[in-house]
Amino acid sequence: MLKGLGGLGQIGDMAKMMKAAQEMQDRLAAAQAGLDAITVEGQAGAGLVKVTASARGEIRSVRIDPSIFREEDREMVEDLILAAIRDASARAAEAMAAEMRKATEGLPLPPGMKLPF
Template sequence: MRGGGNMQNMMKQMQKMQKKMQEAQEELGKQTVEGTAGGGMVTVKVSGHKEVVDIAIKPEAVDPDDIEMLQDLVLAAVNDALKKADEMTNNTMGQFTKGLNLPF
């Protein structure tokens, strides 16, 4: 009979952890990180859910004769922001997976 109590206790702990993970995920969606390129000529904001929420391009980054450079800057800024969003997610969600070896 004692084993059943432990199992029930473990299930409660798992439910608590699930709720905390869900709250942490929601919180990540509200947070943003910035990626930049070209010394700040292009800035991209990304949410913790990896959604691009804002792109700012300074006028001096726009050269009609060199559209490729602008495309490269936007791409670099987006990738920088996504990398930072990954780091933020790993820092936030990592507390739940320590020792569990669960893939994200």
């Protein structure tokens, strides 16, 4: 007579899943918005070249110690700038991953699932 009502529990489970998904989306949006406020600094050459970036990886500034401005050192300075940018990018990626872990903490995600997708 009411055979079709056995699936009502599944509807409730689906509603819970949808609510959890919406919460996760809200947390991720907030975390991503916060990434612009996080600043990381990469450096090379014992601090002679420093690069500042947001946790999203946007390079904001490059500072070069004036002591390394000699023409014969130009290639070395270019290499140091590149190394500092790579260091800042790696630190930005670490900061982003940490923020995403915080945003998804406690959510019922499958093991090994990485966000953002």
